[in-house]
Amino acid sequence: MLKFRLEERTKSPYWLIILSPFIAILVAIILAGILIVLAGANPFESYYQLIIGAFGSKNSFAETLARATPIILTGLAASIAFKAKFWNIGAEGQLYFGALATTFFGTGLIVLPSTLMIPFLFVMGALAGGLLLLPLVLLKLYYKVDEVVTTLLLNFVVVLLVSYLLEGPWKDPMSLGWPQGKSVIDEGVLPQVLSKTRLHLGFIISVFLAFSVWFILSKTVIGYRIKSVGLNASAASHAGVPIFKTVLIVAILSGGMAGMAGVTETAGLKGYLTLDLSPGFGYAGIAVAMLANLNPIGVIFSGIFLASIYVGADAMSRAMNVPTYLADVIVALTVLCILLSLVFVHYRVLFFGAKKDD
Amino acid sequence: MIEFIEIIFTAGFWAATIRIACPLILATIGEVLCERAGVLNLGIEGIMSIGAMVGWMTVYLGADLYTGILAALVIGGIFGLLHAVFTVYLGASQHVTGIGITMLASSLGFFCFKLILPASTTPPKIKPFQPIDIPFLSELPFLGPAFFQHTPFTYLAILVVVFAFWLMNSTPLGLSIKMAGENPMALEAQGIDVFLVRTIAVVLGSALMAVGGAYLTLSAFDAFYFGMINGRGWIAIALVIFASWKPERALIGALLFAGLDAYQVRAQQLAGAIIPYQFFLMLPFLLSIVAMVIAAKRTRYPKALLIPFRRGERH
Numbered sequence: 001m002l003k004f005r006l007e008e009r010t011k012s013p014y015w016l017i018i019l020s021p022f023i024a025i026l027v028a029i030i031l032a033g034i035l036i037v038l039a040g041a042n043p044f045e046s047y048y049q050l051i052i053g054a055f056g057s058k059n060s061f062a063e064t065l066a067r068a069t070p071i072i073l074t075g076l077a078a079s080i081a082f083k084a085k086f087w088n089i090g091a092e093g094q095l096y097f098g099a100l101a102t103t104f105f106g107t108g109l110i111v112l113p114s115t116l117m118i119p120f121l122f123v124m125g126a127l128a129g130g131l132l133l134l135p136l137v138l139l140k141l142y143y144k145v146d147e148v149v150t151t152l153l154l155n156f157v158v159v160l161l162v163s164y165l166l167e168g169p170w171k172d173p174m175s176l177g178w179p180q181g182k183s184v185i186d187e188g189v190l191p192q193v194l195s196k197t198r199l200h201l202g203f204i205i206s207v208f209l210a211f212s213v214w215f216i217l218s219k220t221v222i223g224y225r226i227k228s229v230g231l232n233a234s235a236a237s238h239a240g241v242p243i244f245k246t247v248l249i250v251a252i253l254s255g256g257m258a259g260m261a262g263v264t265e266t267a268g269l270k271g272y273l274t275l276d277l278s279p280g281f282g283y284a285g286i287a288v289a290m291l292a293n294l295n296p297i298g299v300i301f302s303g304i305f306l307a308s309i310y311v312g313a314d315a316m317s318r319a320m321n322v323p324t325y326l327a328d329v330i331v332a333l334t335v336l337c338i339l340l341s342l343v344f345v346h347y348r349v350l351f352f353g354a355k356k357d358d
Numbered sequence: 359m360i361e362f363i364e365i366i367f368t369a370g371f372w373a374a375t376i377r378i379a380c381p382l383i384l385a386t387i388g389e390v391l392c393e394r395a396g397v398l399n400l401g402i403e404g405i406m407s408i409g410a411m412v413g414w415m416t417v418y419l420g421a422d423l424y425t426g427i428l429a430a431l432v433i434g435g436i437f438g439l440l441h442a443v444f445t446v447y448l449g450a451s452q453h454v455t456g457i458g459i460t461m462l463a464s465s466l467g468f469f470c471f472k473l474i475l476p477a478s479t480t481p482p483k484i485k486p487f488q489p490i491d492i493p494f495l496s497e498l499p500f501l502g503p504a505f506f507q508h509t510p511f512t513y514l515a516i517l518v519v520v521f522a523f524w525l526m527n528s529t530p531l532g533l534s535i536k537m538a539g540e541n542p543m544a545l546e547a548q549g550i551d552v553f554l555v556r557t558i559a560v561v562l563g564s565a566l567m568a569v570g571g572a573y574l575t576l577s578a579f580d581a582f583y584f585g586m587i588n589g590r591g592w593i594a595i596a597l598v599i600f601a602s603w604k605p606e607r608a609l610i611g612a613l614l615f616a617g618l619d620a621y622q623v624r625a626q627q628l629a630g631a632i633i634p635y636q637f638f639l640m641l642p643f644l645l646s647i648v649a650m651v652i653a654a655k656r657t658r659y660p661k662a663l664l665i666p667f668r669r670g671e672r673h
Contacts, residue, residue, distance in 0.1 A: 005669040006449060006668060035466075035469065087453050089457065139651060143651060143654040143655070144657065145650050145651055146650065148400065148453060148595075149595050149596050149599070149646070149647075152592045153646050154647070157643045157644060160639050161636065161640070164634050167636075168634060283461065323469050323472035323476075325468040326469060328465030328468070329466055331461065331465075332462035332466075335457070339450045339451065339455055339458065343449070343450055
């Protein structure tokens with residue numbers, strides 16, 4: 001049996017920190033390439049098709065950015081929460097709650113001019129997402145009920161609630177039997193930012209929010225508290241950081257980001273709520289956050305990267321006859337490779353009997 | 359109203375309870391083994407999914423049902439080993455590794471399913487395990503059809519509980535697993551390899567999760583669907599906490615939970631016109647959350663759960 005131990009690096013080399021996510025992605029792509037070979041296709045041609053499908057034309061590039069919009073937001077949701085070691089895996093449910101709020105307020109209940117209506121919907125979506133997470137945070141803080149399990153379980157409850165509303169009281173009578181919500185009123189619809197594409201204002205808002213989260217985390221007292229709670233909660237508590245308040249803020253920020261992903265999808269991409277609004281954007285956010293090493297600015301790029309995999313895989317699947325599930329495999333492999341790379345960034349591997357070289 | 363009480367006096371209700379409980383029992387025991395050794399395994403949902411797929415596919419491609427169980431056992435063990443390499447040997451985040459394993463196992467399972475059966479609009483079926491009548495006992499009124507006319511896979515699942523109880527309480531390995539989750543330093547001081555003990559527990563536990571998934575495709579149903587696990591893995595994680603990390607309590611917890619689930623299906627048929635079916639389907643998930651809140655007061659996590667053990671970091 002190979003004997004080794006991990007020794008914490010006092011200082012990780014800078015090149016290693018910069019290069020590690022790229023190496024992780026490369027390894028994930030090579031491993032997924034083996035699956036393409038198994039599927040009987042040429043991996044180089046398949047990846048070429050994937051890149052063309054994601055970035056090959058104005059339309060496909062716009063589609064990639066449109067797809068990146070909710071993933072960036074759920075990625076921010078995961079980044080904020082994971083920074084404080086609060087394991088919110090419920091972004092999927094919070095996204096749908098944001099979408100429910102958009103449908104509730106945005107389909108005629110309140111009519112405001114566009115410049116007020118759009119911010120109003122985002123605020124309501126964020127509140128809804130935060131509100132869904134709030135009871136689970138309180139259960140965690142008061143009763144120590146593990147948030148991983150409760151946030152995961154609540155995802156299923158919310159999807160069933162959406163299913164009930166869309167088949168029952170909220171069903172659009174104009175939709176001819178298809179379960180979907182009423183259309184968001186014109187004042188609330190996010191305008192196109194690139195003509196004749198599906199790219200909408202939501203993308204710009206998500207980028208703006210990424211910068212805002214970066215600002216909060218790195219330039220404010222709240223951000224400092226969030227990070228200190230994540231690094232060592234008991235030390236932070238002794239140092240006078242209000243743990244309760246901090247975790248509450250984390251949860252509301254995190255749930256709020258995911259809730260706004262529901263707004264961009266309902267008021268931006270589709271214009272109405274459907275049961276297949278999110279094909280797992282909430283879970284993709286975890287991958288995005290990990291890939292960006294929980295850095296909010298990094299989330300923009302890792303979100304676009306993941307979106308390109310999803311969008312490109314559809315094109316690749318059509319051209320090469322490789323199942324689209326390859327995209328999910330690539331994303332999963334990326335998460336695991338990132339974890340692996342983080343270990344090597346922070347630790348050096350010492351084999352028993354090996355000489356230390358420093 | 360009397361119909362709602364009559365439900366629990368039908369043999370069908372009890373038989374369904376056992377059927378629903380089996381995959382949960384196997385998965386919960388699997389998670390108990392991992393967590394008792396100090397490793398949270400959030401790969402459970404994905405491992406159950408790929409276990410269901412591999413078990414079913416093995417039989418679909420011509421092998422017999424027991425080989426199907428074996429195949430699920432092996433694939434579960436492989437993903438368990440992957441989880442152990444990351445969390446035990448490399449000390450990576452157990453939360454993120456688990457989510458990553460769930461994503462990988464389920465997407466890989468779906469990918470392979472689509473690869474082997476590209477264009478199947480209606481899912482193909484296999485001949486699953488058939489119920490066997492236990493001599494004499496199965497002829498008892500009520501008790502017979504409720505408890506003694508199940509498939510061999512069902513009895514196997516009950517045997518797993520007995521095995522796990524024996525393993526945890528009467529074997530040196532069980533003691534080592536418990537120590538690895540409570541005080542790994544003391545275990546290492548006795549000259550026992552903590553890494554190895556934790557790895558054994560995670561591999562064994564993950565194998566059981568996969569078999570729990572295979573129960574769905576080889577015994578409860580006869581086909582594989584996408585998303586057929588539908589949160590059962592996460593429910594099992596809640597059950598572990600409810601069961602205070604004890605195999606015998608996991609059995610009781612799973613049966614209790616399955617009983618409520620079986621009841622709601624039947625109550626739904628009676629009240630379906632009044633209460634929408636979605637609310638019945640929410641019950642298992644809401645109940646799991648409630649169960650965790652109830653258990654929270656007396657919850658005592660294994661002390662070393664989530665804490666990676668590192669040699670040479672002895673304090």
